[in-house]
Amino acid sequence: MCMSVSNSKINGYYKKNIQERVEILRELCSLTNEETNTLSNYGSLDSSIGERLIENFVTNMEVPMGIATNFLINGKDYLIPMAVEEPSVIAACSNGARIARILGGFKAHASESIMFGQIQVIDVQNIEKAKVDLLMVKDEIIQIANSTSKTLNKMGKGASDISFHGVKYDEHVLMGNLEVDTGDAMGANLINSMVEKVTPFIEEKTGGKVVLRILSNLTPMRIVRAYGIFSKDAIGGRDVVRKFMHAAILSEEDIFRATTHNKGIMNGIDSVLLATMNDWRQAEANAHAYASINGHYGPLTHYRENENGDIVGSIEIPISVGTVGGTSASIPKAKIAQKILGVNHAIELEEVLACVGLAQNFAAMRALSDEGIQKGHMELHSRNLAIAVGAKDEEVDLVANELIRSGEIKMSNARVILDKIRKR
Numbered sequence: 001m002c003m004s005v006s007n008s009k010i011n012g013y014y015k016k017n018i019q020e021r022v023e024i025l026r027e028l029c030s031l032t033n034e035e036t037n038t039l040s041n042y043g044s045l046d047s048s049i050g051e052r053l054i055e056n057f058v059t060n061m062e063v064p065m066g067i068a069t070n071f072l073i074n075g076k077d078y079l080i081p082m083a084v085e086e087p088s089v090i091a092a093c094s095n096g097a098r099i100a101r102i103l104g105g106f107k108a109h110a111s112e113s114i115m116f117g118q119i120q121v122i123d124v125q126n127i128e129k130a131k132v133d134l135l136m137v138k139d140e141i142i143q144i145a146n147s148t149s150k151t152l153n154k155m156g157k158g159a160s161d162i163s164f165h166g167v168k169y170d171e172h173v174l175m176g177n178l179e180v181d182t183g184d185a186m187g188a189n190l191i192n193s194m195v196e197k198v199t200p201f202i203e204e205k206t207g208g209k210v211v212l213r214i215l216s217n218l219t220p221m222r223i224v225r226a227y228g229i230f231s232k233d234a235i236g237g238r239d240v241v242r243k244f245m246h247a248a249i250l251s252e253e254d255i256f257r258a259t260t261h262n263k264g265i266m267n268g269i270d271s272v273l274l275a276t277m278n279d280w281r282q283a284e285a286n287a288h289a290y291a292s293i294n295g296h297y298g299p300l301t302h303y304r305e306n307e308n309g310d311i312v313g314s315i316e317i318p319i320s321v322g323t324v325g326g327t328s329a330s331i332p333k334a335k336i337a338q339k340i341l342g343v344n345h346a347i348e349l350e351e352v353l354a355c356v357g358l359a360q361n362f363a364a365m366r367a368l369s370d371e372g373i374q375k376g377h378m379e380l381h382s383r384n385l386a387i388a389v390g391a392k393d394e395e396v397d398l399v400a401n402e403l404i405r406s407g408e409i410k411m412s413n414a415r416v417i418l419d420k421i422r423k424r
């Protein structure tokens with residue numbers, strides 16, 4: 001039962017310890033002992049880590065994690081950890097990979113890890129003069145930026161270029177774009193440090209004032225291209241292929257469909273990002289912005305039939321993730337997920353993610369162009385309902401099967417069925 005709190009303005013909530021914060025919640029939200037005990041169960045992530053990672057920490061949130069199987073990418077096998085609450089995602093993803101595997105698996109190629117940091121300078125008297133002045137000291141700016149990371153310098157990575165341009169909304173505003181190869185790091189901290197470091201120098205040279213200094217999450221130069229061939233015989237033959245192609249092509253011209261199509265791709269990618277504790281919000285922002293980079297929002301995957309009538313699926317998606325830095329190292333299960341995944345470099349992880357997106361999307365499209373997704377979805381949903389009403393062990397399957405048989409897959413029906421089973 002949900003109820004609204006009488007007052008959400010809590011002075012110094014951040015200064016309280018965890019027990020005090022939970023106690024406040026108990027009072028304000030009428031939590032029961034059982035509920036506060038559940039909150040105080042931190043699982044494998046020590047509360048001291050949670051407290052260090054975020055503010056106003058009260059507990060850890062569990063999300064189910066499973067493993068997608070069958071992935072063969074660039075000739076290497078992968079088991080893919082996925083953390084997701086939605087039924088069917090992992091089964092569909094494994095199924096897409098199983099079908100791609102028949103004709104050799106996925107081939108993927110990720111570009112170098114090039115991203116941009118943006119610097120917005122306001123109150124610049126003469127934009128054209130400032131551009132020339134900055135061009136003359138470009139090497140110095142890059143040197144200052146690179147002084148933030150010795151490791152990247154040693155690897156021959158880091159900032160390599162900076163360009164400047166004016167903006168339409170104000171003739172006294174200059175934008176700088178710092179180009180950085182972030183190597184195996186996702187790069188957010190690195191680039192943010194770089195653009196902050198060059199700020200005083202740029203202010204001095206332009207006489208302006210820097211406002212925004214932050215990376216851009218749109219990474220059109222940090223991009224992955226991957227493809228796989230899906231055998232027509234494995235998906236029900238020419239009839240299904242024909243319907244599949246109709247379903248796929250619609251997303252090219254219909255934004256309502258393209259949005260759902262891309263959501264399906266991100267189902268897979270986000271789940272791996274969550275399991276490995278990478279920032280999935282930036283991946284979402286990046287992917288959707290890229291989907292409309294030509295001024296028209298479109299699908300991130302494309303399909304065509306080859307001469308044998310099989311489906312060639314491809315994906316082109318910007319992905320910026322790291323295998324060094326970030327928070328995953330402090331989260332025990334994320335570290336295990338990374339070990340299961342077995343990737344060594346950011347580029348490899350990006351290639352795997354693109355293939356997961358393609359497998360996920362292919363499987364959804366295949367189901368949609370054949371039996372629909374509700375059948376499989378409802379089977380899993382019925383298990384969820386069984387668990388939600390308290391079914392234990394073998395009761396879960398008994399309730400789920402009976403729910404499906406009844407055709408009324410609802411919580412209230414699950415309760416009735418469980419009661420009947422227990423009375424038997």
Ligand code: MEV
Pocket residue numbers: 086260261262263264265267361364365368373
């Ligand atoms: C559901 O989470 C994702 C799908 O809607 C994707 C799609 O329609 O392509 C099945």
